[in-house]
Amino acid sequence: MARPVEIRRAGAAEAPIVARLLHDFNAEFGEQTPTVEVLTELTRPLLEGGEILVFLAGEADGISLWRLRPSPWTGRPEAYLQELYVVPERRGEGRGRALLEATMAAAREAGATGIDLNTGETDAAARALYESAGFTNLEGPGGPRMLFYEREL
Structure with missing residues (x-):
């Protein structure tokens, strides 16, 4: 029987670990990415202020980066899972599922x-x-296809 995957919330002190995982994620999929050093400086204040919420799996071999946003429709927050990544050599061991479940549980606990999310x-x-x-x-079947748009400002 496989051992349960340890999931923990990352704090600002773990910004370099968060940055490395985000960098590796973008690099793996051919996306432009700042250096780990730059990402560390960008993520540290967001982690400190709670503007992004991050869970790490195992020995920092997986990451879930998410955030809450207010909803004018319900008066309660909604959650957005921005990134979910597991390093290639640890895939298939339940890390992605454990990160996803921890994220959903924390979002539910926060009242979301x-x-x-979006994925390719x-x-x-x-x-x-x-x-x-x-x-x-x-x-939906025969329904309108929802599209995701973005642009730089």
Whole structure:
């Protein structure tokens, strides 16, 4: 029987670890990324102020970065899972699921009414994880496809 995955909340002192995981995530998927040093300086104050919430798995070999935002529809927060990443050599051991479950539990405890995320259409493993955890793709059968837009300001 596999040992349970240890999940812990990252504090500001762990900004270098958070930065390394975020850097490696972007690098793995061919995205531009600041250096680990720059990411450390960017994430430290966000962790200190609670503007981002981060869980680390195991020996810092997985990360969940999420945040809460107010909802004008319910008066309660909504959660947004911005990043979920497990280093390649530790995939398939339950770290992603443990991080996702910890994130959902913490969001629920904070009063969030829901949690949303986005993932690549071709990332079958991520889609399978999210769907097995009860997430629904907003593109219904024969329904309108929901699109995600962004732009630099």
